[in-house]
Amino acid sequence: MRHMMAAAALVLAAPAAANTPEERLAAAGHVLPAPVRPVAVYATRVQAGDLLFLSGHGECDAKRQARGKLGRDLTVEEGRASAERVALCMLATIRDAVGGLDRVERVVRILGFVNASQDFTQHPQVMNGFSELFVTAFGEAGKGARSAVGAPSLPGNIAVEVEAVVQLKPPPGPEARGRDSQIRR
Numbered sequence: 001m002r003h004m005m006a007a008a009a010l011v012l013a014a015p016a017a018a019n020t021p022e023e024r025l026a027a028a029g030h031v032l033p034a035p036v037r038p039v040a041v042y043a044t045r046v047q048a049g050d051l052l053f054l055s056g057h058g059e060c061d062a063k064r065q066a067r068g069k070l071g072r073d074l075t076v077e078e079g080r081a082s083a084e085r086v087a088l089c090m091l092a093t094i095r096d097a098v099g100g101l102d103r104v105e106r107v108v109r110i111l112g113f114v115n116a117s118q119d120f121t122q123h124p125q126v127m128n129g130f131s132e133l134f135v136t137a138f139g140e141a142g143k144g145a146r147s148a149v150g151a152p153s154l155p156g157n158i159a160v161e162v163e164a165v166v167q168l169k170p171p172p173g174p175e176a177r178g179r180d181s182q183i184r185r
Contacts, residue, residue: 020100021138022100022101022102025136030088030133032092032095033088033092035060036060043055045097047098050105051165051166051168052094052097052166054093054165057086057162058160059082059085059158059160061085065156066078066085066158066159067158070120070126070159071116071119083127083128083129086160086162087130087131091134105141105166105168105169106138106142106144106166106167107134107166107167108144108167109145109165110130110146110147110162111162112127112160113151113160114127114151114159115157124148126148127146127160130162
């Protein structure tokens with residue numbers, strides 16, 4: 001009987017498993033920033049049916065934003081860290097658009113631009129910072145078709161810019177239906 005009580009106490013004292021994307025991110029030590037707002041004439045996201053199209057994102061914190069070219073000014077590790085912060089920024093945009101990351105069914109497409117010197121060839125390793133964070137949040141559903149492209153320059157000389165498409169689960173209630181064709185800013 002004493003062993004059963006001890007086992008029950010351990011089960012009750014154990015933290016609950018991280019079930020939502022937000023809980024998994026928090027368990028991994030990540031905090032979502034405030035979402036970015038457009039700095040020009042565009043929308044940061046557009047929902048069409050069950051797809052959410054996300055415009056090119058850099059890091060949310062302009063003061064911490066990595067700037068420069070990979071292979072010349074920045075190391076692969078610095079680029080990878082920047083890509084991870086870009087992922088956090090994009091997740092903040094998704095949460096702002098649909099109310100919670102648990103609405104994401106799966107990641108469909110990721111297109112990553114890496115500001116790189118002409119001889120730099122490790123674009124996929126840089127973009128892994130982004131992709132691994134999405135897998136932390138969504139598990140296997142966080143893996144989408146992905147391209148990692150070297151760019152001769154990016155706006156403001158940022159190191160990494162990423163755009164994506166995610167598929168959404170149906171809204172939780174009938175009152176939420178009908179909003180999916182709206183452009184949200």
